[in-house]
Amino acid sequence: MKVQIITLFPEMFEKVLNTSMLWKAQECSAVSFELIDLRTFGIGVRRTVDDTPYGGGDGMLLKVEPLVAAIEHAKKISPNSKVFLPTPRGTVFKQSKAKSLAKQNEDMIIICPRYEGYDERITDWVDEQFCIGNYVLTGGEIPAMVLIDSVVRLLPGVLGGDLSAEIESFQQDDVSVEFPQYTRPEEFRGKKVPKILLSGHHAQIDKWRKGDE
């Protein structure tokens, strides 16, 4: 899967994409990332990317021309990519969506809006608008990271070993019902690990983990 990220702040992604699982996912060629600096597609010598809204209102909007130019640039490299736009007006992003995107394993272009928003005409170049929760963030970078992390960890070969797959199998529909887990020591400041987990009875442990006990 190739993921192209259109942003005014590529530096925000450097650490996140090159740490832990997302780094590992690149190492095993499950994913590759390309950061596209929207400023490169700005207009004129000042590389302008924003302007005031028609009809008045606070703040600035991202202009349509630089955004479309950036998408067209990304599509030259990956013509069949799906274009994603994070927005509080989008469909709420759930685990089931992360799973289906990982299964489809299609290339993605993610636009990261800034300022007060974007010229609505950009949505004609967008396949999916998503929202990561009922709150408003200052930009699309963090929602883009949420989308990337939740999808890439599910790509084949990224999560380590059978145990992770087993834990995933306890997830029902959209809601994670991941069970509580413990490691050594058996007792810490009087707080004990549940006895069942020390019993070695795997069938009973599975039952406990599913909440059937």
Ligand code: ADE
């Ligand atoms: N942009 C600003 N807030 C957002 C949210 N909650 N989800 C997606 N994109 C956003």
